[in-house]
Amino acid sequence: MSELAVVFGGSRGIGRAVSQLLAARGYRVAVVSRNLEAAQAAMATLPGAGHVALHCDVSKEQEVQEVFQSIQKTCGSLQYLINAAGINRDRLLLRTGQEDMVSVLHTNLLGPMLTCRAALRNMLTRQSGAIVNIGSVVGQKGNAGQCVYSASKAGLEGFTRSLAKEVASRNIRVNLLAPGFIRTDMTAGLQEEVLCGGVALGRFGEPEEVARAVLFLLQAPYVTGQVLLVDGGLRLAT
Numbered sequence: 510m511s512e513l514a515v516v517f518g519g520s521r522g523i524g525r526a527v528s529q530l531l532a533a534r535g536y537r538v539a540v541v542s543r544n545l546e547a548a549q550a551a552m553a554t555l556p557g558a559g560h561v562a563l564h565c566d567v568s569k570e571q572e573v574q575e576v577f578q579s580i581q582k583t584c585g586s587l588q589y590l591i592n593a594a595g596i597n598r599d600r601l602l603l604r605t606g607q608e609d610m611v612s613v614l615h616t617n618l619l620g621p622m623l624t625c626r627a628a629l630r631n632m633l634t635r636q637s638g639a640i641v642n643i644g645s646v647v648g649q650k651g652n653a654g655q656c657v658y659s660a661s662k663a664g665l666e667g668f669t670r671s672l673a674k675e676v677a678s679r680n681i682r683v684n685l686l687a688p689g690f691i692r693t694d695m696t697a698g699l700q701e702e703v704l705c706g707g708v709a710l711g712r713f714g715e716p717e718e719v720a721r722a723v724l725f726l727l728q729a730p731y732v733t734g735q736v737l738l739v740d741g742g743l744r745l746a747t
């Protein structure tokens with residue numbers, strides 16, 4: 510049976526493109542998001558067989574536990590975990606309420622902690638596996654109006670490096686991919702013509718371009734604890 514990849518946030522955007530590429534390369538994919546219908550619709554477009562679609566809110570411990578139990582039961586062991594679920598609530602800190610702070614931190618930072626912990630229980634038994642967390646270039650360079658979001662992504666970097674050290678001896682690799690501006694629902698409201706002036710390559714990226722880098726990290730046997738920027742050179746400008 511082909512190897513299984515679990516993609517949180519697989520219903521849309523970057524996670525959906527990752528699911529497509531992995532399925533095209535012969536992996537089985539578990540597409541996970543809060544909206545089950547959207548996850549099912551994304552799954553229905555995947556090439557190959559053996560895929561599943563599941564509901565889970567990554568910020569809820571109970572739901573994360575249950576979704577991994579369900580995956581184990583229906584699909585067996587997992588080899589790969591991709592944490593692409595994420596939200597933003599961009600506004601100046603002075604205008605950000607605690608509810609939004611908690612939502613962003615719980616989805617973008619607590620969520621991957623919960624999914625990694627659950628996946629590791631399975632990977633440790635097999636003594637193999639690879640995890641890719643999706644961070645953001647903003648986690649490194651900061652951005653006005655994105656204090657909470659950038660904090661969540663900077664935290665995810667520290668988490669990724671530490672976890673990589675914890676599990677390397679068990680042949681499990683953990684890396685972080687930090688995208689710049691990628692054309693998805695998350696960036697739909699942004700003025701691309703204005704913003705791409707700061708991008709060395711002069712354009713927004715496509716989800717499929719991020720997916721190719723995720724595949725690289727999943728398959729690179731001697732790479733762990735790293736941050737790979739997929740930002741068209743945005744970081745170079747700051």
Ligand code: NAP
Pocket residue numbers: 517518519520521522523524541542543544545547565566567568592593594595596616617643644645646687688689690691692693694695696
């Ligand atoms: P997107 O198009 O808005 O998709 C977000 C995905 O996350 C959806 O599948 C969504 O599905 C899922 N999701 C959101 N909250 C969730 C939760 N609590 N539990 C489970 N699933 C949840 O966003 P995207 O642009 O693909 O972003 C993917 C990741 O890349 C995020 O972590 C984002 O921060 C990061 N990123 C994006 C960009 C960019 O320019 N697009 C740049 C840097 C980093 P449901 O709504 O159905 O749950």
